[in-house]
Amino acid sequence: MRIAFCCTDHKPEPWLAGLRAALPEADFFVWTPGAPAADHAIVWSPPQQFIDEQPGLRTLFNIGAGVDALLKLRLPPGLQVVRLDDAGMAVQMAEYVCHAVIRHFREFDVYEADAAQARWSFRKPRARAEFPVGLLGLGVLGSRVAQALAQFEFPVKGWSRTPRVVDGVECFHGAGQLDAFLAASRVLVCLLPLTPDTAGILNRAHLARLQPGGYVINVARGGHLVEEDLLALLDEGHLAGATLDVFRQEPLPLEHPFWRHPKVTVTPHTSARTLRDESIAQIARKIGALSRGEPIAGLVDRGRGY
Ligand code: NDP
Ligand code: OXD
Numbered sequence: 001m002r003i004a005f006c007c008t009d010h011k012p013e014p015w016l017a018g019l020r021a022a023l024p025e026a027d028f029f030v031w032t033p034g035a036p037a038a039d040h041a042i043v044w045s046p047p048q049q050f051i052d053e054q055p056g057l058r059t060l061f062n063i064g065a066g067v068d069a070l071l072k073l074r075l076p077p078g079l080q081v082v083r084l085d086d087a088g089m090a091v092q093m094a095e096y097v098c099h100a101v102i103r104h105f106r107e108f109d110v111y112e113a114d115a116a117q118a119r120w121s122f123r124k125p126r127a128r129a130e131f132p133v134g135l136l137g138l139g140v141l142g143s144r145v146a147q148a149l150a151q152f153e154f155p156v157k158g159w160s161r162t163p164r165v166v167d168g169v170e171c172f173h174g175a176g177q178l179d180a181f182l183a184a185s186r187v188l189v190c191l192l193p194l195t196p197d198t199a200g201i202l203n204r205a206h207l208a209r210l211q212p213g214g215y216v217i218n219v220a221r222g223g224h225l226v227e228e229d230l231l232a233l234l235d236e237g238h239l240a241g242a243t244l245d246v247f248r249q250e251p252l253p254l255e256h257p258f259w260r261h262p263k264v265t266v267t268p269h270t271s272a273r274t275l276r277d278e279s280i281a282q283i284a285r286k287i288g289a290l291s292r293g294e295p296i297a298g299l300v301d302r303g304r305g306y
Pocket of ligand 2: 063064066273274
């Protein structure tokens with residue numbers, strides 16, 4: 001079995017060492033133009049040339065959860081795409097989102113500013129019941145985040161494409177229940193895949209439906225957010241702030257207003273990183289299962305876009 005490694009922005013050596021140790025029977029190689037045919041490939045943002053030169057590939061293992069960039073390529077119809085499911089990302093996402101929600105709710109950003117001025121001053125406690133958190137997306141990451149937020153006793157709402165049942169979460173689904181979900185939320189967290197149906201979902205019409213003093217946390221993809229609409233609603237005062245990890249253009253350009261906006265916190269697409277050891281173990285398990293003809297989790301439905 002030959003397995004090509006074609007991941008931009010990742011040093012291949014430690015990946016190949018880990019993969020060879022996990023699957024000694026396979027022949028792993030770093031793809032370069034003209035390389036011989038492989039059965040499977042491990043990829044992140046591969047060039048179209050890689051796909052075109054490997055028409056016999058059976059499976060693409062994406063070393064991330066989101067496959068939006070991969071699905072923009074011309075892929076042969078029978079090629080199966082497999083994404084990482086969790087592989088250590090869910091707990092990181094739960095940490096990130098809980099940190100952002102609690103920082104806003106407890107006004108730790110205000111205390112940080114006070115401390116910088118050596119100012120000892122108390123903020124009035126706020127009622128948790130007045131900070132319902134709405135999660136767009138109740139998949140592998142969204143449901144883990146929901147569970148973590150519920151531990152802190154925030155009211156949690158969730159929205160998915162199909163009906164879901166998640167303990168401690170008031171669940172909504174489908175376009176018909178989106179407005180009711182938004183009206184029930186004050187903090188909005190985006191954990192959707194980027195698809196034609198979800199692009200631009202964080203727009204003025206939807207964000208304006210959040211409860212007054214709304215707060216936006218985008219940890220999914222920059223293409224979900226209409227940046228100008230967010231800035232307008234922040235400046236008009238309907239929204240209290242935003243924590244943003246992903247952007248239309250990454251790295252976020254130096255001159256972008258988000259960097260200096262007093263109500264916006266920026267992080268560099270780091271809310272849930274791909275962890276090498278966990279990812280290798282998961283991919284090796286899946287390759288083993290496929291060769292035994294067993295089903296695997298994380299198969300992408302290419303028609304649906306995630
Ligand atoms: P999943 O595929 O497990 O979950 C996706 C969720 O979104 C599901 O609940 C799904 O509904 C819902 N959904 C999809 N389309 C729609 C729609 N049209 N309307 C309503 N709900 C919809 O994905 P993950 O949880 O693993 O990951 C989510 C995203 O997080 C990734 O696609 C990626 O973009 C982003 N991500 C960002 C990272 C970062 O570092 N910033 C790291 C990792 C991921 P249903 O349950 O009905 O299928
Ligand atoms: C992912 C990401 O999709 O890191 O895994 O954004």
